[in-house]
Amino acid sequence: MNDIRRDSPSFHRNIEPITQKLSEVLPENCSHVLEIGSGSGQHSERFAREFPQLTFQPTEYGSENLDSIDSWCDQYLNVLPAMQLDVMNKNWFPKGSQKFDALICFNVIHITPWEVTEAIFKKWQPMHDGSLSGYFLWTV
Ligand SMILES: C[S@@+](CC[C@H](N)C(=O)[O-])C[C@H]1O[C@@H](n2cnc3c(N)ncnc32)[C@H](O)[C@@H]1O
Helix, strand or coil: CCCCCCCCHHHHHHHHHHHHHHHHHCCCCCCEEEEECCCCCHHHHHHHHHCCCCEEEEEECCCCCHHHHHHHHCCCCCECCCEECCCCCCCCCCCCCCCCCEEEEECCCCCCCHHHHHHHHHHHHHHCCCCCCCEEEECC
């Protein structure tokens, strides 16, 4: 059968330090985590396994990785179906969607225009009425 799971070289380089750091910085009362730019979905799969008490929402700018993410994560009930999310969209998150306690984002800000980083920070805060509990951005 055709395996639609993609393999990202950077995943193998950075997954151990990222997982370690996440275990240190995620807030104690954290429940739902939004990931921007989930790529292949390998990070989501590892996080789902490592942090079974948390629910993860993987997202991707384009649609081409969504099947790969879902395929990597299909055995985990704590990973929501991957969704398309472009942070430059005016309404980047539909009203009434799941509230998130933390936002994670790896290998995105250094390869995208500065406006993407600005959009992530500017749009995240109003969603949470100032009750932001954690950011985690990584570039490896
Ligand atoms: C190098 S990949 C990183 C993938 C994954 N996080 C990793 O570490 O393997 C860069 C990511 O930037 C995301 N990205 C680029 N522009 C974006 C935008 N405007 N909104 C949301 N994500 C964006 C893409 O979805 C892509 O997954």
